[in-house]
Amino acid sequence: MIGFSCYLSEPADEQQTAYLKQMQQAGFTGVFTSLQLPEDDPKTLRQRLNHLITSCHQLGLAVVADISLASLKRLGIAPRDCSGIEALQLDGVRIDDGIDMTTVAALSHTMGVALNASTLSAETIDQLANAKANLRHIEAWHNFYPRPETGLDPCWFQQKNHWLHTLGFKTMAFIPGDAQQRGPLFAGLPTLEPHRGLLPLAAYLDLKRLATDHVYIGDPQLSPRSIAAFQAYTSDQVLLIQTQTADDRLYHLTWHNRPDVAQQVVRLAEARLEHIFAAPEPHHTDERPRGSITLDNTRYGRYAGELQITRCDLPADPKVNVIGHVAPVALPLLDHVGPHQALRFKQ
Known part of the structure; x- marks a missing residue:
């Protein structure tokens, strides 16, 4: 599953409805929201939640909400009132502070339940198991980290995911958005620190x-460019690769990397197979920093016309023309x- 976030701090309007539809058409299947908004009036929060759930279900989008003991109390739901939680019509809940495992076990028989992956222990x-939970309906979801420098370490994260998978749990983590970011820090909402500011x-x-197993956008909005890339x-x-080049022939085809993957370059198979580029004369035989788009010239003999993208910095070669560059933001792709x-x- 790939999902996105839609928070209840903003009123439901046509813009929200249009965004939900746009994301659904781009292949997103789930929506994450939070009921932990202490500054909002509980009645307004409930109305916005109802509207969001109705809109999402009309589009076939599943809705999971972050809940805690405090947020349930503010909505007038008792701590162990499973029927009150089920009445919210959510497809799943992510459990936060104050909700005991007995309640989690009961909820797991009627809806999906997500527990904090980072703190999930063998004891929990x-x-x-002792409370007879339906473990098939329970998943392990990692947090997002609004404060820079506090996101998780990828090696630790991978080890934790492996341990959770051996126990039969599916996992979820967040990535940041690249348009509207959530306050108060507006620094992205990734699970992993290296993803802060990275192309979604x-x-x-x-x-x-x-x-x-599942990935959600933590921030409230993706840019149109990223929505198109996900679609x-x-x-x-x-993969849509943003580039800077004057050679329009690059934009008219879908290219494919060769089946034998090179370490230092991406070799685009169609260029030589289809003879798309006539063997060019040497021109702009410059240095080739990572992301350079290159075309082998007549000095390369039978390789003339080969199209490549450099994966690493390479020196200038009189046999290789540089015809463009991958935009810096797209280099991680x-x-x-x-x-x-x-x-x-x-472009």
Whole structure:
């Protein structure tokens, strides 16, 4: 599952409805929200939640809300009132402070339940088993970290995910958005610290490589550029690569990396197979920093016309023309170009 966040601090309006529809069309299937907004009037919060759930369900989007003992009290729901929680019509709840494992076990028989992945322990799992929880309905969700420098370490995160998977739990983590970011710090809402400020699709692919089952956007909004990138990837497994080049021929095809993956460059198979580029004369045989788009010239003999993207910094070569560059923001995507990977260049 890939999801996004929609918070109840803003009133439901046409803009919110349009964004929900846009994200659903881009391949997103879940929505995360939070009931822990102490500054909001409980009646207003309930109305906004009802509107969000109705709108999401009409689009086939599942809704999971962050709940705690304090947030339930503010909504007039007793701590162990499972029927009151179920009446919210949520598809799942993420459990925060103050809710005991007996209540979690009871809820697990009627809805999805997410526990804090970072603090989930063997003792907690024993408590759930003793309370006869339906463990198939319980998942392990990591937090997001608003304060810079406090996000999780990727190595520790991967080890934790492995341990949770051995116990049968699916995992979830957050990546930051690149448009509207959530206050009060407005520094992104990633689970992993290296993802702070990273292109959202690159962060998503990182989490998938670290064996994360579900990924949600933590911040309230993605940019149109990122929405288009997710849509291309979820529907066609195509990476959209933002580039700077004067050669318009790059923009008219879907390219594929060769099946034999090179260490230092991405070799785009179609260029030589289809003879798209006539063997060019030497021109702009400059240094090739990471992300350089290059074309082998006539001095390379039978390789003339080969199109590549450099994965690392390479020196100038009189046999290789530099015809463009991957935009700096898109460079992390190069780490995810595997065998047969499809990609399209975008200005």
